[in-house]
Amino acid sequence: MTAPELQAFLSSDFPQAAHFVVEAVTDTGVTVRRPVQEADLRPGGTVQGPTMFGLADVGAYLAILSRIGPVVLAVTTNASIDFMRKPAAEADLLAEVRLLKLGRALAVCDALISSDGVVAPVARASLTYSIPPKR
């Protein structure tokens, strides 16, 4: 699937992530932008962990769909995330997602998350998805 196709898929099938922006489908995965909203902020002017987790999770899902098409029922089975630096409160989050393995039953991705305009990443994550067997 192309970036516009993934974007259309989010709108139609995954409305709670409709504000995510599919920036690009890359050689190794996808780049996804997550606008930061008031509800994502923590006291002290930073972005809460679940927002970064959610970006990594949706990004991995989109990386998989970009290769196999709209398989709605793929589910996350494992995620590991390191929070490394405080994200900027006033910047979007960007995730560079790599699809490291795409097997018949399992797919593995990693993601490097940064605040738009800042080089040093704020978090890294790795995720495993279970892909349902084809009928």
Next chain:
Amino acid sequence: MTAPELQAFLSSDFPQAAHFVVEAVTDTGVTVRRPVQEADLRPGGTVQGPTMFGLADVGAYLAILSRIGPVVLAVTTNASIDFMRKPAAEADLLAEVRLLKLGRALAVCDALISSDGVVAPVARASLTYSIPPKR
């Protein structure tokens, strides 16, 4: 801190988690209830991953505070989560959190998350918090 003290702390200092219910401070950690809301649901009638992640994260934080008092600036540095079963859409989530290590700089917790009324857990998580040095 006691369960009522932790609950009061959530209301005053952590309003985005004010709907979490501190059920008990236990010998090994805490038990926390997370009412499931419309916004937490995914198509197919299940609870989204970031909601479970957020419960594990807040639960670990409360387990640490129950032992060291209201240290606002403790931050999550690492989390690993396994999603094992589909949570029920119409049930609260419960987290049994164990504080496995409480060091000067780092604390480690694990959490077993289940849907209220169902024995088999829906997720497990382990989390590391960094605790700021005392002045």
Next chain:
Amino acid sequence: MTAPELQAFLSSDFPQAAHFVVEAVTDTGVTVRRPVQEADLRPGGTVQGPTMFGLADVGAYLAILSRIGPVVLAVTTNASIDFMRKPAAEADLLAEVRLLKLGRALAVCDALISSDGVVAPVARASLTYSIPPKR
């Protein structure tokens, strides 16, 4: 499989773990003992990380086999481990392994590892195994 059956399986099919001792098959999993050898030690009188990782890995495998019988081809797909305290150099390691999920394709375990005779655990681990489909 019973503890003696698992022990016999290690001897016959998994000789590199033949020195592991299956202490018990429990209600929730297994208890496994790992004698610490000269080659496991690090400077400073402690046990190296790969030894603890290997114990968690073999322990999870045995917990799965205790329920489904000798499935040689189950493989680890993910492991996450927190090293919490320095193990004693002169004590065996003990792993309490819980089988948290046993699905058709994936099994999830966690393990609490301690030095024999010391209450506070030295490490915790969680592991996912992929179980090959039955013919």
Next chain:
Amino acid sequence: MTAPELQAFLSSDFPQAAHFVVEAVTDTGVTVRRPVQEADLRPGGTVQGPTMFGLADVGAYLAILSRIGPVVLAVTTNASIDFMRKPAAEADLLAEVRLLKLGRALAVCDALISSDGVVAPVARASLTYSIPPKR
């Protein structure tokens, strides 16, 4: 530290890893080679998990030392590893390690592990090290 300096450090201070080869110190971390030995093999002609874990662990340690010098007492606090493909039994393992964060107290690395001569990686890992404070 340069690659030859790291290699000399392994020989003098870390003899159990003296057979690891520091191939290069890179812009983002290090490249490390681990010759595979008879004792590393599993039935079925593959390399055991603890060997890959050990390579990721030593590789992360060397990536940190390459930037801060020979700090013997840095210790691993967390590791997460995904085993994605079966390594070749007759090939060395190579780890490309990136140092993603180097803080005062914590460092975070990730590693992509492959069998020499094969493009698709066999494993990915992420690791956190605790760095002791300077006197």
